[in-house]
Amino acid sequence: MFSFFRPSKRPATSQLVSNAMPPQTAIQEDASLHLERACLRAEAGLGRDIPRPTLRFDIRGKTAGMAYSSQNLIRLNPKLLEENPDIFFTEVIPHELCHLLAHTLHGKVKPHGKEWQALMRGLFGLSPRTTHTLDTTSVSKSVEYRCQCGPVPLSIRRHNKILRGDARYLCRRCGDYLKQPETR
Template identity: 90%
Template structure:
């Protein structure tokens, strides 16, 4: 069938989310728009079209974002995004996009290697930092354990290792094994 409209070679706008992970808040919608702007900036800097990544809001814990180059996917932590939208828009989204671009342009490379660092500086003018400095107190859970000294908070990760029987932890002060406190 003949079409009067010219087909664009530009890829379709970002597949922003999967149906199950649709943006639920205005800040998540803004994150989608900032990803699109970052893609446009990257295209201008690289002089070529780039495939738009899928954006999901389903990471939990202290991680701000993750990029999956094999799926052209960026996952963001919705709780940290709501608490720190400006940092996500200016740092986290470009950081994760640069991971996808580094893989797309250079193949398998170190996650925070020279290629990624060059993209961070060159495309977005950002310092190539590998960790964030966000306040994670709202997403940090701890489980209370006890020893002879008193209560000792342990991270969920350490608690799960104890539950699985992978390890036991000693108190640094008294040397006694930590026991989970009563949850009554």
């Protein structure tokens, strides 16, 4: 039977955090080290060993991080990490690690349920917020549409819905349908 907790014999430091995608920048290397520190803090708080999650830097868009409990995997947004390393080190990495711990310790639970919240508060002394407040301007992609008021940026998701014929959007100010400008 598989046990979540590994034997107490510790592997060499270089093996503590497994990386399916090796760090490519100094900030990514720092993120790996902060994940290891978070794991050590969690072990001290829980009084037991925990397996080290795989860490990848491959999320795009506005999402800062994601945890996949079935794979013991944490994925981080490399662009947002480069722009906001301190917030990633102090909030995002512990946030995602707590998702993995909540699943491991309590089984299937709500993603931001009371078990996850207790781990955020108890292990890391963090407020259990479900969303980040990072500036996502650099990763936000939009398409310019127009109405009687002038240009209106529309998200890629909404733009694609218009292209598929699934939606039409009205301007909140003038009530006119948003249209993509004619290209020449």
